Amino acid sequence: MTRIPHDTSGEPNPLTALSLDQLRRRTSMKWRTHPEDVLPVWVAEMDVPVAEPVVRAVTEAMRTGDTGYPAGTAYAEALAAFAGKRWDWPELAVERTAIVPDVMLGVVEMLRLVTGQGDAVVVNPPVYPPFFDFVRHAERRVAEAPLGADARLDLDVLEDTFREVTAGGGRAAYLLCSPHNPTGTVHTADELTAVAAFAERYGVRVVADEIHAPLVLGDARFVPYLSVPGGERGLSLMSASKAWNLAGLKAALAVAGPGAGDELARMPEIVGHGPSHVGILAHTAALRDGTAWLDALLAGLDANRRLLTGLLAEHVPAVRYRPGDGTYLAWLDCRDLGLGDDPAAAFLAHGRVALTGGLPFGTGGAGHARLNLATSPEVLTEAVRRMAEAARAAGGARG
Structure with missing residues (x-):
């Protein structure tokens, strides 16, 4: 695939648009979970203003009273056009899509279509903690195929796991996180083609959470799972929510490959009542008209990724960080700091900086923490300063 260069069209970096005082006036989870003296760089909310095309779409809906029930395929059409331009993938068929309330609720509905109660769902820890919670809530069992030491898919382990979970003849699914949260790994076409071959060989159905797909940095390329041979x-499951910071405006799309359209058509019609109509308007506007804003964001995230690398090397050199090519999340190996299995707890207690602890991410999460770098350079700099202070204070406390 040819890489499409970013074109910010003069858009300012949205990560530098808001002051800390402005951010602290927000009432969402990121800014209300901890006391005001805590600097939050944890949950997946970005410190950005809403893109103007989204503001216009939502404002117009309020002005005209367009706040009823969702209808039509504009969201799917916008995603299909976006996929064709950004990922060289013109095969996203609008007729094989369905609106769902959000990505994780959509994941549950897809798992219900292709597996039964008690069937195995394979995941790659360390991975987004709700994978475990939602799979178990759907009365399926989790089977782990951990990432390799390089934070990439371990294809040998994955094939072995597929073989094991289907050995008795039962059904199984693979919940793929692409790009991967928390490592930021962007899976290659070769890796995903191997996944598809294993899935066909062992009869495992692949459900891909591709919510971070627009957030791929530098020269890396996102490859839709449904675009690879055998997929x-x-x-x-796709959404504009992560890339345009729209988590509070619920709407996502389930997309089926050519061989799964009949199954998607069996999804209960009532599931489509869950998304917000205003959310759909917002996501549609983001995908259709918000690409210049997105590219300015990506440039800012790329700069922050480099900044974080330098800050950690200077102030907390014991923390190991392998920058990922996707997402706005940094997976930090803090084991050499000697802060135990949950270094985020020490950062919070001794530095008043909130990261996400690694333990809920499953195997490979102990001794790690996830940092959200979708913030201003000033906040990122202060966060690392507080981490260094916490490491010193915790070391002194142990002594």
């Missing part, structure tokens, strides 16, 4: 029987 025709896959199911994908």
Whole structure:
């Protein structure tokens, strides 16, 4: 695939648009979970203003009273056009899509279509903690195929796991996180083609969470799972929520490959009542008209990724950080700091900086923490300063 260069069209970096005082006036989870003296760089909310095309779409809906029930395929059409331009993937078929309330609720519905109660769902820890919670809530069992030491898919382990979970003849699914949260790994076409081959060989159905797909940095390229050879029987969940910071405006899309359209058509019609109509308007506007804003964001995130690398090397050199090519999340190996299995707890207690602890991410999470770098350079700099202070204070406390 040819890389499409970013074109910010003069858009300012949205990560530098808001002051800390402005951010602290927000009432969302990121800014209300901890006391005001805590600097929050944890949950997946970005410190950005809403893109103007989204503001216009939502404002117009309020002005005209367009606040009823969702209808039509504009969201899917916008995603299809975006996929064609950004990922060289013109095969996203609008007729094989369905609106769902959000990505994780969509994941549950897709798992219900292709597995039964008690069937195995394979995941790659360390991975987004709700994968475990939602799979178990759906009365499926989690089977782990951990990432390799390089934070990439371990294809040998994955194939072995597929073989094990299907050995008795039962059904199984693979919940793929692409790009991967928390490591930021962007899976290659070769890796995903191997996944598809294993899935066909062992009869495992692939459900791909591709919510971070627009957030790929530098020269890396996102490859939709449904676009690779053998991926025709896959199911994908996509949304504009992460890339445009729209988590509070609920709406996502389930997308079926050519071999899974009949199954998607069996999804209960009532599931489509869950998304917000205003949310759909917002996501549609983001995908259709918000690409210049997105590219300015990506440039800012790329700069922050380099900044974080330098800050950690200077102030907390014991923390190991391998910058990922996707997402706005940094997976930090803090084991050499000697802060125990949950270094985020020490950062919070001794530095008043909130990161996400690694333990809920499953195997490989102990001794790690996840940092959200979708913030201003000033906040990122202060966060690392507080981490260094916490490491010194915790070391002194142990002594």
